[in-house]
Structure formats: C-alpha cells, structure tokens
Amino acid sequence: MAFLQANVFSNVLEMEVMLDIILPQETKKTFGTNTKGTSEDVPVLYLLHGMNGNHSVWQRRTAIERYVANMGLAVIMPSTDLAWYTDTRYDMNYWTFIAEELPEICHELFPQLTTKRAKTFAAGLSMGGYGAVKLGLRKPENFAAIASLSGGLTIAEGMDQLLEIKGRSYWEGIFGPLAEIKGSENDLIHLIKNLEAAQAPKFFITCGTEDPLHQSSTYTVEKMQEQGYDVSFEDGPGEHDWIYWDHWIQRILDWLPL
Template identity: 75%
Template sequence: MAFLQANVYSNELGMEVMVNVILPQQTKKAIGKETKGAVTDIPVLYLLHGMNGNHSVWERRTSIERYVSDLGLAVIMPSTDLGFYTDTTYDMNYWTFISEELPKICHELFPQLSTKREKTFAAGLSMGGYGAIKLGLRKPEKFAAVASLSGALAIAESSDSFLEIRGKNYWEGIFGPLDKIKGSENDLIHLIKKTDKKQAPRFFITCGTEDGLYEASVYATEQMKKRRLDVTFEEGPGAHDWDFWDKWIQRVLVWLEEK
C-alpha cells in the first residue's frame, strides 16, 4: 500500500485542506504483508472523522492501512474541521466540499480511482457517521453503501444533549436555529422518511451498547426499516472510543464486500 498526505486547495472552503490517502500498490517482499495493486477502476472508501479528529486520526488510532492491504481498496480521509458535514450558516460549505468537490479533486489527482457508484462507499464515526449516512441519503446516485459507527444520527431529536458537548452558538453556527433542524435537509430522520428504497444505497449502522448515541442508532435503524431500506444493524459492548471503532471498522470492511 502507498500512504499519501496531501494538501489540496478547496474552492468551496477557500482554504487548504489536508487529505490522507491509502492507495493500493503491488508489493511482493514487504515484511509482514504483501498487498494487491491495481492501475484502474479502484474501489474507494471515503472515511470520515469525528468532532475531535482530523484527516490523520483513523490512521493514528486504528490499523486501517493494514486492514485494507489485501482488499484493493483506496481510502480517502479528509479533514473537515468541526463543520459537521454541513453547509454552515457562517459560510463554510463543508457539505458541498465533501459531497461534490472532494470526489472531483480525488479523481483528478488519482485517476485510477473508480467513478462507478457500485465501487464508491463512505463510512465514519460519530460526527463522521452522521456525514456518511447523509452522503447515502442525499447522494444515493453516487454511493453504493455507507456505514455509521456510533453516529450522531438523530440530531433534531437530541439537541438538548448536544448542548452539553458544545454551546448553542456552535450548533446554530452549523445548522441555524435549533428548532429549525427538524424537517430540514440536515435532519437524517427526515431524509430517511422521504428516501426511495429503489434508489437508496445499502446502510450499515453499529454502536456500542454503553455509548450515549446508542439510542440514536437504534432509532435511525427503526426508521430505515419502516421505509424498507437495506439496513444492517449490529451492536456490541463498547463506549464512544477507539477500542470500539478499531474493532468495528474491520466488520464494516467485511460488510462492504458481502454484496
């Protein structure tokens, strides 16, 4: 595998953005691990960080590079600050960056990446779980499968608890008035209720049973099942921490290859 660290300029954000990339590379005598390589049509996973992370956190806290080494899968890990994968009220368009601009930049820099829907995936933890599911719901024509690990999937229903994490000014800077989130394009439950199952990607949702976001994951799954969406929900012991995410990203990678 090749591990690359890139500074790219985002026209949407008007700033330099860091992106880490794991790219398949054929190796034959690498100590401990031989890997597969490809030159065209490489499947790609956009792997999103949470509130306390950045582009480097998946690489530093898990063994993601080793986990994908024999899968022939590229992994794109962008930094999106604390923007919650949303076009914010303070004029930072993190949603447009992640959903539109970043894929274009990646395909320009790495033309061997596949542009096919069936080979394009997204996953993330916590805030990134919200972002990944949002990509699947709002851009179903681009993503074949998306996964949430301990995702913040019911923000409109949980705004009081989120105020314990950051102040009201922060959340309203992202979403606008808190009482306006429900029913908006940033409300995942609202998006689920209007999603056409024929167009939707596959969904994978997992959360630790000791995690404060467990109920949100269960609730989002229930709403998906009511819409008869293709959703897999799995749980296990664990809190909102890297022990859980390092274990379950391995399960997500297996799930991606199941269909």
C-alpha cells in the same frame, strides 16, 4: 499499499485542506505483508472523522492501512474540521466540499479511482457517521454502501444531548435556529422518510451498548426499516472510543460489497 498525505486547495472552502490517502500498490516483501495492487477502476471508501479528529486520526488510532492491504481498496480520509459535514450558517460550505468537490479533486489527482456507484462507499464515526449517512441519503446516486460507527444521527430529536457537548451558538452557527433543524436537509430522519428505499444505498449501523449515542443509532435503524431500507444493525459491548471503532471498522470492511 501506498500511504500519501496531500495538501489540496478547496475552491469551495477557499482554503487548504489536508487529506490522508491509502492507495493499492503491489508489493513483494522479504519481511512483512505482501499487498495487492490495481491500477484502474479502484474501489474507494471515503472515511470520515469525528468531532475530536482530523484527516490523520483513522491512520493514527486504528490499523486501517493493514486492514485494507489485500482488498484493492483506496481510502480517502479528509479533514473537515468541526462543521458536521454541513454548509454552515457562517458561510463555510463543508457539505458542498465533501459531497461534490472532494470526489472531483480525488479523481483529478488519482485517475485510477472508480467513477462507478457500485464501487464507491462512505463510512465515519460519531460526527463522521452523521456525515456518511447524510452522503448516502442526499447523494444516493453516488454510493453503493454507507456505514456509521457510533453516529450522531438524530440531531433534531437529540439536540438536548448535543447541547451538553457544545453550546447553542456552536450548533446554530452550523445549522441555524435549532427549531428549524427538524424537517430540513440536515435532518437525517426527514431525509430517510423522503427517499425511496429502492434508490438508497445499503447501510450498516453499529454503536456500543454503553455509548450515549446508542439510542440514536437504534432509532435511526427503526426508521430505515419502516421505510424498507436495506440496513444492517449490529452492536456489542463498547463505549464511544477507539477500542470500539478499531474493532468494528474491520467488520465494516468485510461487509463492503467488493
């Protein structure tokens, strides 16, 4: 595998943005692990961080590079700050960056990446789980499979819980008046109800049984099932931590339709 760190300019955000990238590279080593390479139509996983992370956190806290070594899969890990993958009320358009500009940048810099929906995926943890599911619901034409690990998926219904993490001014700076989140383009439950199941990607949702966000995941899965979505839910012992995420990202990689 090749591991790259890129500092790219976002015209949408009007600032430099960091990316970590894992690309397939054929290697034959005397010691260590040989890896599988490919030079065209490479499947791609956009892997999103949570509130306390950045572009580097998946690489530092898990063995993601080793896990994908023989998959022929590219992994794009962007830094998106604390903006919840949303076009914020403070005029920083992180949704537009992640949903529209980032794929364009990646295809410009790495033309071997696939442009096919069937080979394009997104996953994320916590805040990034919200971002990944949002990508699947608002850009279903671009993604074949979406995964959420311990996602904060019910911001409208669970705002009281989120207010214990950050104050009202933070959340209103991102989403606007809290009373207006429900039924908006940032409300995943609203999006689930208004997307035809046949148009949606397939989903994999997991959350630790000791995680405060477990109910958020089970409620979201229930709403997806009511609408006829292709959604898999698995949980197990675990909290909101890297022990859980390092284990379950391996299960998600096995689940991807490669």
